[in-house]
Amino acid sequence: MTTNVLACIDGSSHATTVCDWACWASLRLAAPLSFIHVLDRENQQPKGNLSGSIGLGSQEQLLEELAALDEKRGKLAKEQGRIMLDAARARAIEDGVSEPATLQRHGALVDTLVELEPDTRLLVIGRQGEASAYAHLGSHVEQVIRALHRPILVTLGEFGAPQKIMLAFDGSATTRKGVEMLAQSPLFSALELHLVLAGADTDDNRAQLEWARHRLEQAGITAVTAIVPGEVDQALSRYQQDNGMDLMVMGAYGHSRVRQWLVGSTTTAMIRATRVPLLVLR
Incomplete structure (x- = not known):
């Protein structure tokens, strides 16, 4: 367990x-x-390779000294x-x-x-x-x-007990699983949660958000929904800043655009870009 x-x-x-x-x-x-x-x-290793500076007559002594230094460094x-x-x-x-x-x-x-x-x-x-x-x-x-x-x-930054949480939601099976995890966890109980979908304002997207909002409110979690246009990373970052979110929550895998942004070589850029702590759900 x-x-x-x-x-x-x-x-x-x-x-x-x-x-x-x-x-x-x-x-x-x-x-x-x-x-x-x-x-x-x-x-813990010393920077650089010192073997080239070891002379013929002093090789054994220097190697012993280096070994002792390494042991001291480890302790x-x-x-x-x-x-x-x-x-x-x-x-x-x-x-x-x-x-x-x-x-x-x-x-x-x-x-x-x-x-x-x-x-x-x-x-x-x-x-x-x-x-x-x-x-x-x-x-x-x-x-x-x-x-x-x-x-x-x-x-990152200084700690402050979060009051407003932002969940990046796209309606995929992975992010639906994330909603279920949050609904069952006491971590965000009684906190304000924003469900944010980056994409077009369509009937399908609104229905996806309504399902998530209803599921979370069943668990006693206040949920606000929003659909924001634009590229995923820029749209989510802008919403976080404009609405004073204290913590961002994302699934490790989402639909193709979120996956490209979060998983792979661009993960470092995502971690650098966020201005608030990030909870990655697996």
Whole structure:
């Protein structure tokens, strides 16, 4: 049974936001909270290749020194991670979360999250992490979205408890499943939800939105519907900004235009473009 809210913590300035969103989700879902820090060996390696500077007479000594330095670096990274996890745990307890857990793992982030997926109900991850180029982080988040089959909350900015939620809806089987997930989840209970369809104002689109609105209101979720013209990414971003949405929710797969925008090489651009946290439903 997937019960845990799992939050990825690192040494970036975004870790606090990840922690706060994870606490909010844990309390709303009444689900246990776990913080994880992954020690990726690849990111701990010294920059550049020093083998060319090793002379014949000193090769063995320098290799020993490099090995000792690598061990020291690993121990330091582990200790830093432990301190960050302890700080996140203390913050969560202060926010009212009961007995948050902490995990520290060695290995690749995506592989680690896939391993923990069976016990994960919701993954919370920052849009940008520590010591990485922005484009690389976008690619990293995209890899996580591709690899996992759990809802993923991508955070940014400062945390504020959301009041207005925006669901990008297109009437497809995937987004209908997303509506059912929201209707059954306490995460957005009693919050204002906007169902936004980017496309033409047709009878079919209006009927699709009416079905979704009725389904959500049956679950006690206030739903406002809107059809906005234009390209999917621009139309949804414009609606979010014009109406002060606090959180955007999208399916990982939708109709062809949404799929092209969200899944594949353009995922990084989408994550960069949004000005509010993004919940990706799988």
